Amino acid sequence: MEYAPIKNILRGFIRGNAAMTKMFFGVMGMLFLRTRYVKRELRKLMKNGRECGKILDAGFGYGQYSYWLMRKYPKAQLTSVEIEPMMIEDFRSFLRKIKRENVELQELDLTKMTYENQFNLALSVDVMEHIEDDEKVFANIYRSLQPGGVFLMHTPHIRAAAKEGKGAFVGEHFRDGYRTIELRDKLRNAGFSRIECTLTYGIYGGAAWKLLQKYPLTVLNKVKLLFPLLPVYLLAVYPAAELSMRWDMRCVNREGDGILVKGWKD
Numbered sequence: 113m114e115y116a117p118i119k120n121i122l123r124g125f126i127r128g129n130a131a132m133t134k135m136f137f138g139v140m141g142m143l144f145l146r147t148r149y150v151k152r153e154l155r156k157l158m159k160n161g162r163e164c165g166k167i168l169d170a171g172f173g174y175g176q177y178s179y180w181l182m183r184k185y186p187k188a189q190l191t192s193v194e195i196e197p198m199m200i201e202d203f204r205s206f207l208r209k210i211k212r213e214n215v216e217l218q219e220l221d222l223t224k225m226t227y228e229n230q231f232n233l234a235l236s237v238d239v240m241e242h243i244e245d246d247e248k249v250f251a252n253i254y255r256s257l258q259p260g261g262v263f264l265m266h267t268p269h270i271r272a273a274a275k276e277g278k279g280a281f282v283g284e285h286f287r288d289g290y291r292t293i294e295l296r297d298k299l300r301n302a303g304f305s306r307i308e309c310t311l312t313y314g315i316y317g318g319a320a321w322k323l324l325q326k327y328p329l330t331v332l333n334k335v336k337l338l339f340p341l342l343p344v345y346l347l348a349v350y351p352a353a354e355l356s357m358r359w360d361m362r363c364v365n366r367e368g369d370g371i372l373v374k375g376w377k378d
Contacts, residue, residue, distance in 0.1 A: 142350075143346070145317045145361075147237075148357065148361060149361065150237055150372070151180065153264055157233060157374075165188060165231075165232030167188050167190045168227070168234040169181070169193070171195070175199070179206075179212075181235075182215050186214060188214070191218065193218040193220040193225070194219065195221050223243065223245050223248045225249075229256075230257075231257050232257075232262070233257075233263075237266045239265075240267050241286060241288070242285060254302045262376055262377075264374050267289060267373075268370060269292065270289045289369075304375035305378050309372070312365065312372055313369040313370040316357070317369075321369070
């Protein structure tokens, strides 16, 4: 499935409209289970004294996590980087409209990032699966952190029983995802000594993902004229999906299609 055409349609709806952008961020928070996992971990990390620190949002996309961080932790110094100029332009315009200034935006290729000992926390959500030279990025992020800093990332996970060469659901991905042991090894090679992994999108989360993302996006890729019916469909399936996402976050998933990782720089 190609996600870019759908992203372009959504971008057209919210571009230049601050109210629509805020609503869009809110809807994404409701529909994407990974957002709930990431925000839960950010709250835990911020309780450990990082609220007033320096934060890197590595590959901010639409900017929904940067927006949440700047509102939740206004004293933090936030640097948000992205490689797509259009995404940067849209998010910068949004920030101007809402008069937010506690964030620095940079157009940057993560494989060429040169920050050193600068951030207390680095965040990267569903970015690494798009990058070929991921080990270079892991090393760059490690170098960018201050001693004691934390790297928080989420990415697709390859289940133990998955067949090789299955192919990613999203066509723009360079890789299907990571196996847990592979991701641990790459982070250790980058320098991270303490690593914690949590599997997401287990049985319940996977069901919610199919209802809220896989099925509708598959249909819309084939018949874009059905896009106006998307809200009706989502309203119909959302109650079941909401319960599934809540159960997923309460469970300890032994298998899952997503993985949330924290790595510390000693």
